[in-house]
Amino acid sequence: VRKKEISVEKYVSEIQKGSRVFLSKAITLIESTNPKHKEKANAILKTCLQTPNKSIRIGITGVPGAGKSTFIEAFGTYLTSLGKKVAVLAVDPSSSVTKGSILGDKTRMEELVRNENAFIRPSPSGNSLGGVARKTRESMMLCEAAGYDTILVETVGVGQSETAVHSMVDFFLLLKLAGAGDQLQGIKRGIIEMADTIVINKADGDNIKRAKLARTEFKRALQLYPHKDNGWLPKVTTCSALKNDNIDGVWDIINEYIELSTNNNSFKDRRAEQNKFWLVQTIEEQLKENFYSHPEVAKQLIILTKEVEKGTISPFDAAEQLLSLK
Amino acid sequence: VRKKEISVEKYVSEIQKGSRVFLSKAITLIESTNPKHKEKANAILKTCLQTPNKSIRIGITGVPGAGKSTFIEAFGTYLTSLGKKVAVLAVDPSSSVTKGSILGDKTRMEELVRNENAFIRPSPSGNSLGGVARKTRESMMLCEAAGYDTILVETVGVGQSETAVHSMVDFFLLLKLAGAGDQLQGIKRGIIEMADTIVINKADGDNIKRAKLARTEFKRALQLYPHKDNGWLPKVTTCSALKNDNIDGVWDIINEYIELSTNNNSFKDRRAEQNKFWLVQTIEEQLKENFYSHPEVAKQLIILTKEVEKGTISPFDAAEQLLSLK
Numbered sequence: 001v002r003k004k005e006i007s008v009e010k011y012v013s014e015i016q017k018g019s020r021v022f023l024s025k026a027i028t029l030i031e032s033t034n035p036k037h038k039e040k041a042n043a044i045l046k047t048c049l050q051t052p053n054k055s056i057r058i059g060i061t062g063v064p065g066a067g068k069s070t071f072i073e074a075f076g077t078y079l080t081s082l083g084k085k086v087a088v089l090a091v092d093p094s095s096s097v098t099k100g101s102i103l104g105d106k107t108r109m110e111e112l113v114r115n116e117n118a119f120i121r122p123s124p125s126g127n128s129l130g131g132v133a134r135k136t137r138e139s140m141m142l143c144e145a146a147g148y149d150t151i152l153v154e155t156v157g158v159g160q161s162e163t164a165v166h167s168m169v170d171f172f173l174l175l176k177l178a179g180a181g182d183q184l185q186g187i188k189r190g191i192i193e194m195a196d197t198i199v200i201n202k203a204d205g206d207n208i209k210r211a212k213l214a215r216t217e218f219k220r221a222l223q224l225y226p227h228k229d230n231g232w233l234p235k236v237t238t239c240s241a242l243k244n245d246n247i248d249g250v251w252d253i254i255n256e257y258i259e260l261s262t263n264n265n266s267f268k269d270r271r272a273e274q275n276k277f278w279l280v281q282t283i284e285e286q287l288k289e290n291f292y293s294h295p296e297v298a299k300q301l302i303i304l305t306k307e308v309e310k311g312t313i314s315p316f317d318a319a320e321q322l323l324s325l326k
Numbered sequence: 327v328r329k330k331e332i333s334v335e336k337y338v339s340e341i342q343k344g345s346r347v348f349l350s351k352a353i354t355l356i357e358s359t360n361p362k363h364k365e366k367a368n369a370i371l372k373t374c375l376q377t378p379n380k381s382i383r384i385g386i387t388g389v390p391g392a393g394k395s396t397f398i399e400a401f402g403t404y405l406t407s408l409g410k411k412v413a414v415l416a417v418d419p420s421s422s423v424t425k426g427s428i429l430g431d432k433t434r435m436e437e438l439v440r441n442e443n444a445f446i447r448p449s450p451s452g453n454s455l456g457g458v459a460r461k462t463r464e465s466m467m468l469c470e471a472a473g474y475d476t477i478l479v480e481t482v483g484v485g486q487s488e489t490a491v492h493s494m495v496d497f498f499l500l501l502k503l504a505g506a507g508d509q510l511q512g513i514k515r516g517i518i519e520m521a522d523t524i525v526i527n528k529a530d531g532d533n534i535k536r537a538k539l540a541r542t543e544f545k546r547a548l549q550l551y552p553h554k555d556n557g558w559l560p561k562v563t564t565c566s567a568l569k570n571d572n573i574d575g576v577w578d579i580i581n582e583y584i585e586l587s588t589n590n591n592s593f594k595d596r597r598a599e600q601n602k603f604w605l606v607q608t609i610e611e612q613l614k615e616n617f618y619s620h621p622e623v624a625k626q627l628i629i630l631t632k633e634v635e636k637g638t639i640s641p642f643d644a645a646e647q648l649l650s651l652k
Contacts (some may be wrong), residue, residue: 045640141640145576192550193519221547224518268343272635282645287613298366308605314371314467316460319608 006101008043015044015146016051020119023146027139031124045138046235048145056143057151059165061191062175067201069108069156071175071241076109078247079150080117087148088112091155091165092123093132118149130285133164135280140168166194167277170267171254175196176218178211179236192218193225196234203238204245211238230266232257234281296325334369341370341472342377346445349472352404357450371464374471380582381470383477385491387517388501393527394480395434398569402435404573404591405476406443413474414438415465417481418449419458445474456611459490463604466494471540489506492520493603496593497580500524502544504537504564518544519551522560523579529564537564556592558583622651 006025014022029041062068076086088109112118124135140151155165166172174195193199198218203211218236227233235253239246261267291297304318332351340348355367388394394622414435438444449460466477478625481491492498500521524544529537544562553559561579565572587593617623630644 042640042643042646046643049637138403138640138642217546218551220543221550224543224547271637275634275637275641276631278641279631279644282642283617283648284610284614286645286649287617288550288610291609291613305602305605308601311375311597311601314375315370315601315604316464316608317368317372318605319612320368321611322609 002053008047011040011044011147012047015048015142018147023119023142024121026142027121029124030138030142031135031232041138045141045264047188047308048142051145053149055149055151056171056254057140057169058247059153059155059162059172060175060253061155061165062201063160063171063177064156066165066175066177067177067241070176071199071201071239072152072154073109073112073241074244074247075250076112076118076152077115078244079249080112082114082251084150085117085119085148087114087121087140087143088152088154089136090123091129091133091136091153091161093129093161111179119143119146119161128285129160129164130281133161133168134278134282137168162191162194165283167274170261170270171257172196173250175252176200176214178202178207178214182269192221196228196232196257197250198222198234198236199250200236200238201241204240204243207240214238230270231264232260254288291326293324297322300325304326334366337366337370338373338471341374341468344473346472349445349468350447352468352613353447354556356464356468359443367464370529371467374468379470379473379475381477381581382580383466383495384580385479385481385488385498386493386494386501387481387488387498389503390565391499392503393567396566397525397527398478398480399435400567400570400573402444402478403441404570404577406438406441408577410476411443411445412438412441412473412476412478412528413445413447413466413469414478414480415447415462415469416449417455417459417462417479417487419452419455419487430600433490445469445472454485455610456489456607459487459494460604460608463494477550480649481559488520493600493607496587496596497581497583498522502526502540504528504533504540513555518547522554522558522583523576524548524560524562524574526562526564527567529567530569534564540564541561556587556596557590558586588641615652621652623648626651 011022011026015026026041026044029037029044032038032041060068060072062071076088079086109120113120121139124132124139126132126135129227136153140153143151151169153165154171155161162172172194174191174197176198178200200211200214200218215236215238222234222236225234235256237246237249237253239248239250258267261270292301300322304313304322307313308315308318330438337348337352341352352370354368355363356369358364358367386394386398388397398414402414405412435446439446447465450458450465452458452461466479469477477495479491479495483485488498498520499548500517500523502524504526526537526540526544541562541564548560548562551560561582563572563575563579565576567573587596618627626648630639630648633639634641634644
């Protein structure tokens, strides 16, 4: 007997009632590569988008070892203690089903994973950052329809994925390590510029002094940059996720940001901008995929790229040749 | 009587002999929107690319008022005194024939413009940054074929144009102002990260102290970033283009960079990378142009963008609808 299919309406109504089971199932549809699943996911998403919500989306990045899991465990737990419903998602394009992914190891969030007001979902897998980010962004919207009002989106601060996460959140938090060697501090250029706050974690025990020093240095460095367009001046603070120290202080900064950006309308504007960004992004990614997957283009691209590298043909000339193939 | 057309061979041989007249004429062909001119320009460029050259390409950026023209006048004149042949180009997408452009006002480079070993060309005009940058990059190659061994590419540090210039030069110089208000220091985030050197200009008279202070601050800020991939640690220095002070010091830094990057092969690798970058860039720009210029797409894009902004349709859903139109 063929299993009866669940209707879109059923999905939506269960999600809106806050069913974690249906939320999970719907996210699985979003993550599926099966076109039929995708179609259904789109229909669910479309209806869910009508649900009004007042969520706050927070991106959290930091190099491996900065203590992201511990921080999210402490921060998420604190938020639920304030009555918030917290969804934790991730964008990790390096992950795959076999390799595991960040947030895949739920044992590192022991407390939060058992918390009734928290929903944790590991990063979707995928070959392209765009694809992974898209899935996470869509899942986020389902979480919001299910009543989660605080969305934490985790990413590893080692590649392009922060830019993707930055473009889907209201607030971007950079977690840094205190008292670590320079190699650990060596995060990608440009990430510091995206941060709305820099939180220096592991400010405990012998590390407190070094954490305070780091805070001073980052404050000084940030002063060299102008205010953000919305008038916000990124803040630097310390915390110890392990000792649950100053977790509320981090939340205070986020609230201050939300107040400022709500008052001057930049919160709403940023969301509208992000929606437009994702429209353009999706179109352009698809255009590229259509072009590069063309067999003759793929073949000639290899040949012409070599010539371009050697400088025997102008890149513009090579581009023209390739474009004429399709 | 119809004017006899000059052949591609004639162009190439005259350019290779160092004719400024033919170099200028050929650049005019590159800048033309006439398809026949473009075709001819491509043929000239193709042949000129075969000319081996050992040029150094230096990008120079800074906000209006940082003293770019004065710096280029002093720096270019200094380079010719060392026996160099200097070409000065520009990327300024905001310029147009009517509005004038940076380097358009040659009176600000009085000395250099009369120098036999310098070739100055204002920014090409154009509606898209990609188009303007492409023209400048092609002109640069013709200058190299004409024997110019040091190419200075100027751009205004207020938009995306630095990224375009950064992707066509070997070395990127950021000109900053000493002793100016914060508003003038407020350059775009991310530019500092691209810089191979930060030169604090107008370090003269009453400004010397403030310039030195700025140098210290920038040095400290740069220390927070890791070394560049090629092992280079960006340097900070001061100069006074007006008083011709420490112009040689700037050149020393560039030479140090060239030595390091030649020795570890990153100089060659960066050029090959840039060629590949321009190939991909040109393809993708053309794909987008082809798509967005489609009448039905253009029409629906306006309607769907509004819905996406309001959040009544998912950006992904809207993208799919648009892509199905073509």
